[in-house]
Amino acid sequence: MIAAAEKPPMADEFNPLLSAEARLDNAAKLLGLDDGILKVLRSPSRELTVHIPVMLDDGRIEVFTGYRVQHSIARGPAKGGIRYAPDVTLDEVRALASWMTWKCAVTNLPFGGAKGGIICDPNLLSPGELERMTRRYTAQLYEFIGPEIDVPAPDVNTNEQTMAWLMDTYSMRAGHTETAVVTGKPIDLGGSRGRTEATGRGCMVVTQEAMKRLGLERASARVVIQGFGNVGGMAARLMSRAGFKIIAIVEYDGTVYNEKGLDIRALAEHRKKTGSILEFPEGQDLSRDEGLYLDTDVLMPAARENVITSENAHKLRCKILCEGANGPSTHLADPILRDKGIFVIPDILANAGGVTVSYFEWVQDRMGYFWNEQLVNDRMEEIMINSFRDVVAYAEKHAVDNRTAAYMLALDRVAFAIKLRGIYA
Numbered sequence: 563m564i565a566a567a568e569k570p571p572m573a574d575e576f577n578p579l580l581s582a583e584a585r586l587d588n589a590a591k592l593l594g595l596d597d598g599i600l601k602v603l604r605s606p607s608r609e610l611t612v613h614i615p616v617m618l619d620d621g622r623i624e625v626f627t628g629y630r631v632q633h634s635i636a637r638g639p640a641k642g643g644i645r646y647a648p649d650v651t652l653d654e655v656r657a658l659a660s661w662m663t664w665k666c667a668v669t670n671l672p673f674g675g676a677k678g679g680i681i682c683d684p685n686l687l688s689p690g691e692l693e694r695m696t697r698r699y700t701a702q703l704y705e706f707i708g709p710e711i712d713v714p715a716p717d718v719n720t721n722e723q724t725m726a727w728l729m730d731t732y733s734m735r736a737g738h739t740e741t742a743v744v745t746g747k748p749i750d751l752g753g754s755r756g757r758t759e760a761t762g763r764g765c766m767v768v769t770q771e772a773m774k775r776l777g778l779e780r781a782s783a784r785v786v787i788q789g790f791g792n793v794g795g796m797a798a799r800l801m802s803r804a805g806f807k808i809i810a811i812v813e814y815d816g817t818v819y820n821e822k823g824l825d826i827r828a829l830a831e832h833r834k835k836t837g838s839i840l841e842f843p844e845g846q847d848l849s850r851d852e853g854l855y856l857d858t859d860v861l862m863p864a865a866r867e868n869v870i871t872s873e874n875a876h877k878l879r880c881k882i883l884c885e886g887a888n889g890p891s892t893h894l895a896d897p898i899l900r901d902k903g904i905f906v907i908p909d910i911l912a913n914a915g916g917v918t919v920s921y922f923e924w925v926q927d928r929m930g931y932f933w934n935e936q937l938v939n940d941r942m943e944e945i946m947i948n949s950f951r952d953v954v955a956y957a958e959k960h961a962v963d964n965r966t967a968a969y970m971l972a973l974d975r976v977a978f979a980i981k982l983r984g985i986y987a
């Protein structure tokens with residue numbers, strides 16, 4: 563079966579919306595936020611569900627379900643990626659959309675938050691089927707996206723080709739080329755230099771800041787990365803090039819481990835050839851769980867949600883947890899991480915390098931003037947370092963953990979924008 567059915571919402575710790583709401587409520591309480599404003603922040607501004615008919619290569623018609631949730635437009639156009647996965651749910655997309663709002667507020671970007679998703683298994687679709695699905699989804703969202711309205715980007719299982727199709731479909735409908743409708747495009751179509759590496763690079767930048775605070779040296783620091791895709795793969799490559807020792811990569815099917823540090827380039831070649839990171843000649847295979855619980859300085863979950871939970875958080879043996887993915891830890895894991903004294907770089911800060919360079923891409927498209935890679939990287943680094951320092955200083959000042967501080971900082975900024983704008987009637 564290619565098109566997965568809509569799934570009922572998960573009513574437990576593993577529903578990301580519950581984690582998103584619990585953290586929002588906690589930060590709102592500590593801020594003494596007005597109840598009415600909290601109601602606004604708890605309710606996405608707009609939710610779209612579309613049913614997407616696609617002609618398959620064999621002539622059959624399949625119908626996929628897709629979502630786009632625009633959580634907030636208080637600080638600017640909605641912004642956020644689109645993911646393709648069989649287990650996408652509306653609640654997951656709602657949570658992810660709200661995290662985009664907080665992420666853009668923590669980094670002080672002039673955007674709100676949004677997220678999209680299509681329930682499908684992209685591995686079972688041909689490039690032609692993927693293209694037709696992307697184009698039809700875009701056509702069904704046409705009135706609700708745009709450079710001033712909502713600007714999509716890549717996420718899990720989508721990439722610059724997906725964004726090129728989206729941009730082209732939107733442009734054909736608009737009657738002119740509109741590059742600023744999406745970010746994460748190919749450089750030849752108005753994409754930004756440095757965007758593909760941006761999320762991984764941002765993770766590296768904040769990890770370095772955290773290490774400085776903890777007095778850890780880069781040359782001797784051990785890093786375990788879970789996920790080897792858009793975020794984890796890039797973070798691994800950049801960090802090993804910068805001299806970090808990547809001792810393990812953890813994927814859904816297991817872990818590859820080398821205490822002396824893995825050759826990431828060779829591992830990427832191996833995966834390309836064999837389809838898996840396992841059985842890499844210069845590494846030892848471990849189970850997925852053994853990888854997650856290795857004794858390490860940095861653990862970077864960089865794939866999907868619900869990796870660190872109330873069931874396993876006590877087993878972690880890292881000093882720094884850098885959340886490259888969105889929502890890799892559940893809200894019930896938070897107190898355990900705090901009690902263990904793990905220095906958490908929360909997702910809404912750690913992985914914000916991607917949307918930061920998306921912002922630069924949107925700016926460059928609208929200026930029609932493109933920056934060199936050094937300028938992009940330097941400006942992104944500056945924003946990431948300043949945001950990291952803002953969050954850590956806030957945490958110290960208010961005696962809260964880093965995640966709570968990041969939420970409080972973000973909520974305060976979004977609430978302020980809502981109050982300034984007033985409630986339109």
Ligand code: GLU
Pocket residue numbers: 641642643644713714715716717718745888913914916917918920
């Ligand atoms: N999907 C990425 C994220 O979760 C990037 C979003 C964007 O650039 O708009 O942050």
